[in-house]
Amino acid sequence: MKNTINTICGQTIKCGSAGLILLASSFSASTFAADYPEAGNFSDGSKVWAENCNRCHNMRGPKELRDDQWISTAYHMRIRAGLTGQETRDVITFLQASNTKTVAAGSTHIVAATSKGATGKETYKKTCVACHSANGKGAFPGTPDFTDSSGALSKSDDTLINHITNGFQSSGSPMAMPPKGGNPNLSETDIEAVLKYIRETFGK
Incomplete structure (x- = not known):
């Protein structure tokens, strides 16, 4: 059988007579990071999680996955859940929040609730x-x-x-x-x- 060449995510995979060999280990989670370059909205992400993910996965534990692993997981699961790109960014931000003790200013792009006089x-x-x-x-x-x-x-x-x-x-x-x-x-x-x-x- 003729060898064929497939390009996936910028990497070349060779398929021989034994069939397509999926070299999953050659793809780091960072392969998908470029798809979600901007931080999402924590509050919106919690709603997306509750409405789409929580039924099957329950609440995720703190530090259960690294930040890059949450991105990789969301990349695959967004299709099954039918999430938009923005919803995916939001739920990633929500899940990653438990991995850090401090939140960098502006990292969540949440609409400020701190305007002067906010009650x-x-x-x-x-x-x-x-x-x-x-x-x-x-x-x-x-x-x-x-x-x-x-x-x-x-x-x-x-x-x-x-x-x-x-x-x-x-x-x-x-x-x-x-x-x-x-x-x-x-x-x-x-x-x-x-x-x-x-x-x-x-x-x-």
């Missing part, structure tokens, strides 16, 4: 609601229930401000909250305001 309610709706839900009970398994009097809101303001600022993983939760909820634009004032809103709204 705690506005900040919650733009940054927190995707994971904590509108009713404060949490959108995912393991997310703190703010309506539970013995739960997260039983802690001091100093403790909760530290958790919001630096990120935190609740006991039994499969995924950590990234620093500032994935929104690097949050200021100290924003964080204090959103905590006040959460206490007044859900901690009754």
